[in-house]
Amino acid sequence: MSPMKNFITLNDLASPIKTIQLAKSCKKDPFGHVHLGQRKTIGLLFFNPSLRTRLSTQKAAKNLGLDVMVMNFSNEAWAIEYENETIMSGLRSEHTKEAAQVVSQYCDFIAIRAFASLTDQKRDEEEVVLRKFAAFASVPIINMESATAHPLQALADGLTIEEQVTIKQPKIVLSWAPHPKALPHAVANSFIGLMNHTKADFVITHPEGYDLNHAIVGNHKVEYNQEKALEGADVVYVKNWCSYTDYGAILRTDNKWMMTREKMKQTNDAFFMHCLPIRRNVVASDGVLDHAKSLVIEQANNRTFAAQAVLQEFLTNG
Numbered sequence: 078m079s080p081m082k083n084f085i086t087l088n089d090l091a092s093p094i095k096t097i098q099l100a101k102s103c104k105k106d107p108f109g110h111v112h113l114g115q116r117k118t119i120g121l122l123f124f125n126p127s128l129r130t131r132l133s134t135q136k137a138a139k140n141l142g143l144d145v146m147v148m149n150f151s152n153e154a155w156a157i158e159y160e161n162e163t164i165m166s167g168l169r170s171e172h173t174k175e176a177a178q179v180v181s182q183y184c185d186f187i188a189i190r191a192f193a194s195l196t197d198q199k200r201d202e203e204e205v206v207l208r209k210f211a212a213f214a215s216v217p218i219i220n221m222e223s224a225t226a227h228p229l230q231a232l233a234d235g236l237t238i239e240e241q242v243t244i245k246q247p248k249i250v251l252s253w254a255p256h257p258k259a260l261p262h263a264v265a266n267s268f269i270g271l272m273n274h275t276k277a278d279f280v281i282t283h284p285e286g287y288d289l290n291h292a293i294v295g296n297h298k299v300e301y302n303q304e305k306a307l308e309g310a311d312v313v314y315v316k317n318w319c320s321y322t323d324y325g326a327i328l329r330t331d332n333k334w335m336m337t338r339e340k341m342k343q344t345n346d347a348f349f350m351h352c353l354p355i356r357r358n359v360v361a362s363d364g365v366l367d368h369a370k371s372l373v374i375e376q377a378n379n380r381t382f383a384a385q386a387v388l389q390e391f392l393t394n395g
């Protein structure tokens with residue numbers, strides 16, 4: 078396989094499992110390759126808010142000796158135009174064509190966070206922001222959560238499962254949970270991508286109307302009865318997403334699908350996972366989040382080593 082050009086989904090990796098193993102070795106010896114990134118720079122461009130991704134990616138880069146530049150595009154940069162051959166007489170002042178080439182002169186890597194609009198499904202599916210930057214940049218583009226994927230989160234989740242779950246073929250359940258705001262599908266999509274490479278009995282559970290993109294779900298089992306799905310689970314990964322078929326819609330906000338200790342008691346003493354941030358007592362109860370089997374803080378810790386492994390692959394393979 079030729080060296081990775083960009084990291085936009087897990088499919089860009091030669092082997093997500095090998096990258097998770099590399100993340101494990103980065104965690105054991107975070108500064109073991111501090112010379113790899115010396116005299117190189119990564120630019121982190123944020124079109125949306127972040128706590129974990131912003132800090133863990135900086136930490137990962139610094140562990141490898143990289144310089145880091147961070148810019149909030151939502152309020153600090155010129156508004157970017159993405160359309161080709163357009164008359165830029167509106168509010169957008171700078172075209173991706175120049176922006177991507179200019180940032181490429183300052184940086185050896187460009188990492189981008191650009192969420193889904195959840196109003197324009199076609200544009201979201203096309204990953205316009207990341208793909209346009211990739212088209213005009215002369216350095217690799219790294220996905221820090223895009224419209225449809227959050228692969229750095231999936232790698233951190235994979236590392237957390239690898240470290241914590243000793244059962245050979247665990248039952249892993251991805252469960253929808255309620256949320257007052259319309260949230261994207263990126264985390265769920267990339268978790269399913271991770272499951273494509275994981276030996277597990279994997280079940281996706283959500284209310285009717287919340288089916289994810291069939292092209293991503295593939296042949297994985299979907300169970301509309303949450304209670305049934307949770308029976309015997311070893312890992313319960315909870316996440317909200319808005320409707321995909323009725324794109325961007327919130328179909329229900331009642332608390333019937335919230336994760337509670339009572340529901341967790343029906344599992345095989347399962348670990349609880351969530352990518353964070355999480356709304357307490359809306360998505361999951363205090364009792365679930367504060368329980369010894371909750372892995373949410375370790376997942377966030379592993380974000381550093383997931384990002385470090387991806388950067389190390391780029392730095393090693395050119």
Ligand code: CP
Pocket residue numbers: 126127128129130131222230352353354
């Ligand atoms: N999980 C995650 O991506 O967190 P942030 O949105 O805070 O970066």
